[in-house]
Amino acid sequence: MQGYNVIMVYNPNMDRLLMCKRLKNPYKGLSNLVGGKIEAGESGTEAAYRELFEETNISKDDIVLHHLMDLKYYQQDCYVEVYFGKLKRNVAVSGDENMLYWSDLNHNFFDMSLYAGEGNIGHMIEQVNMCRDKLLVDFDK
Template sequence: MQGYNVLMIYNKDMNQLLMCKRLKNPYKGLSNLVGGKIEIGEAGIDSAYRELYEETCISQEDINLHHLMDFKYYQQNCYVEVYVGRLKRDVRVSGDENVLYWSELNKDFFDMSLYAGEGNIGHMIEQVNMVRDSLFFEHQ
């Protein structure tokens, strides 16, 4: 079963989410979260930090990632691990795989004509909203 990760990267103020405009299929032209393939034998969290750096130039020193949830797709023989993090400071993002941009959070992330993932992005954002204080604000 092939593993993938999806990375929910919030800015320092938790009012923007890092998105990308997909340049190829699946979901060509739609907005998506960054992420990638988990290599055979690679731990999920290690893969998450590696993909984050490869796609955005955000390093492990810039952010702490938390394992939020997983999706398992038996008919497609794959699973997706979802990680979330809040930047410790303002960071300049750059990558050449997809067009990166910061999205405000007042969007309809369930709109499948604009966002990849059949509504999963909206669902994941709602899950973060339920636990954000315990994840990001209790240790300050």
């Protein structure tokens, strides 16, 4: 079963989320979270930090990632590990795989004509919102 990750990166005020506009399939033209494959012999956390750096130039020094949830797709023989974090400070993001941008959080992330993942991005954001107070304490540790 192939493993993947998605990474939710919030700005220091937790009022913006790092998104990318997909330049290739799947989901070409739609907004998505950053992430990628978990390689053989690599832990999910290691893969999340590696993918985050490769796609955005955000390093382990800039953010602490927390494992939020996993999604398992039996028919596609894959699973997705979901990570989130709040940047410790404002950083310049850069990458050449997809167009990166900061999104306000007042959008309908369940809109599948704009966002990849069949509504999962909206679900993930709601999960973070449900435990926001606890997360803010955890982020500051």
